[in-house]
Amino acid sequence: MNRDEELRYKAYQEIELHKDIVERDPHRQHYHVVPPVGLLNDPNGFIQWKGTYHLFFQWMPFDTTHGAKYWGHYSSTDLVNWSLEPIALAPSNWYDKNGCYSGSAVAHNGKMKLFYTGNVKDEQNNRETYQCLATSEDGIEFSKQGVVIELPEGYTAHFRDPKVWQHEGSWYMVIGAQTTEEEGCVVLYESPDLEKWECKGQIAGPAHGDNLGYMWECPDMFALEDKDVLLFSPQGVKADGVLYNNAHQSGYMVGQMDYHHSRFHGSSFVEIDRGFDFYAPQTTLDDHGRRIMFGWMSVPDDQEAHHPTINYRWIHCMTVPRELQLCNSKVYQTPIEELKQLREEPTTIANINLANQQYVWPSELDCASEIEIGLNNTEEMTSFELELFDCITLSYNQHDREFSLYRNSLIHDEKESRSCHLSSGLQSMRLFVDASSIEVFVNDGEEVFSARIFPSHTNQDMAVRSEGTVNVDITSWTLKQ
Ligand code: FRU
Numbered sequence: 116m117n118r119d120e121e122l123r124y125k126a127y128q129e130i131e132l133h134k135d136i137v138e139r140d141p142h143r144q145h146y147h148v149v150p151p152v153g154l155l156n157d158p159n160g161f162i163q164w165k166g167t168y169h170l171f172f173q174w175m176p177f178d179t180t181h182g183a184k185y186w187g188h189y190s191s192t193d194l195v196n197w198s199l200e201p202i203a204l205a206p207s208n209w210y211d212k213n214g215c216y217s218g219s220a221v222a223h224n225g226k227m228k229l230f231y232t233g234n235v236k237d238e239q240n241n242r243e244t245y246q247c248l249a250t251s252e253d254g255i256e257f258s259k260q261g262v263v264i265e266l267p268e269g270y271t272a273h274f275r276d277p278k279v280w281q282h283e284g285s286w287y288m289v290i291g292a293q294t295t296e297e298e299g300c301v302v303l304y305e306s307p308d309l310e311k312w313e314c315k316g317q318i319a320g321p322a323h324g325d326n327l328g329y330m331w332e333c334p335d336m337f338a339l340e341d342k343d344v345l346l347f348s349p350q351g352v353k354a355d356g357v358l359y360n361n362a363h364q365s366g367y368m369v370g371q372m373d374y375h376h377s378r379f380h381g382s383s384f385v386e387i388d389r390g391f392d393f394y395a396p397q398t399t400l401d402d403h404g405r406r407i408m409f410g411w412m413s414v415p416d417d418q419e420a421h422h423p424t425i426n427y428r429w430i431h432c433m434t435v436p437r438e439l440q441l442c443n444s445k446v447y448q449t450p451i452e453e454l455k456q457l458r459e460e461p462t463t464i465a466n467i468n469l470a471n472q473q474y475v476w477p478s479e480l481d482c483a484s485e486i487e488i489g490l491n492n493t494e495e496m497t498s499f500e501l502e503l504f505d506c507i508t509l510s511y512n513q514h515d516r517e518f519s520l521y522r523n524s525l526i527h528d529e530k531e532s533r534s535c536h537l538s539s540g541l542q543s544m545r546l547f548v549d550a551s552s553i554e555v556f557v558n559d560g561e562e563v564f565s566a567r568i569f570p571s572h573t574n575q576d577m578a579v580r581s582e583g584t585v586n587v588d589i590t591s592w593t594l595k596q
Contacts, residue, residue: 362416
């Protein structure tokens, strides 16, 4: 066996060995993308290719901590039902031996091409970084082509996560980087053929007055309506009131990409998700013209070690796929339409008249549920609260228009919260609940809160209450596995 075969064989063994315990976990997700075993982090190489969606993921098969990552691979024809495919990339070469780190996929001349970062460390833990290429004829087996870009001057070895796209006949690549002054930025490359790449310098970052942390990871650039969006995950942004409270953030700037001068002219940075667990998102444009995003439903932080799923030899998952749209220069997110396939019979109760009291939902909810809540006649309402299971509270305060999600802390015996401001008040919520997560889409995707939660599942109740009067419509669905 060569090194590549050996690494693959070991990873497959790990799946076989632990598949029973992984499936026994009461917190194993029902409809979210999860690793077969071990640790999953960033979505990679997300593409619809020859009609099939491919979603690759950062994968550590041998442990529930980070390490020399593989690219795991799922495929789907509907973005709902996913099949595990053979391992796409294993860290078997000198240029990626400490991890086939994040990257992206493009289709070219009937082939699928993966661009990823080869992470290399020496005995003293010094890092090297290489941007690499792998090609596939069938979208299943990939042959590595080796290094296409080496580290340019002016940046540290924190230079990774290539995202490639085509614009007016040229190929472009954005890379997340750290300058030698230890400031985060995004660097642009251009290529006529996906092989020879020319560095065009920083398109956003300190050279253009953007001072936001010490490293930007996982950049993505795409057009929405008549604007361009630069999505990235900056590290080292300090908390500021309700903003930037996670260990690391993900968000975007909206503006215009000036391809002639290699510059992105954008707005200030906006967090794309307001919850506890969202990082390193990646998008693709599908055949229906939809811009679809997956995020990693976690953040690299000290909470990871406290996830109870570790006892069942797996950790982390993706968010549901979300369609992105631009509305008044703000990115709105909607769960993709196909997720409606998961719905079983609805239970609807319309026009619940809440006036300073509590309404308890008449049936127990399944641990995999979708819940839609519409609020009408809110003029007299001063606050609204929804309580779910034994661990989640959503609350809205009309006075300062603040919406918050509270969950039980994974580390301490107390509640913790994330909040944001809703400039036009609270009109609706759509909740996607799974065995160990909740995603709350507020006001048709104006704001989204993603969080991992670990309910005991002994309490499957939901209750709503208000101060002041409001009419509420609620529909719930159990979601199929
Ligand atoms: C983001 C990240 C990327 C890197 C990958 C390694 O979560 O740190 O920058 O490529 O994860 O798994």
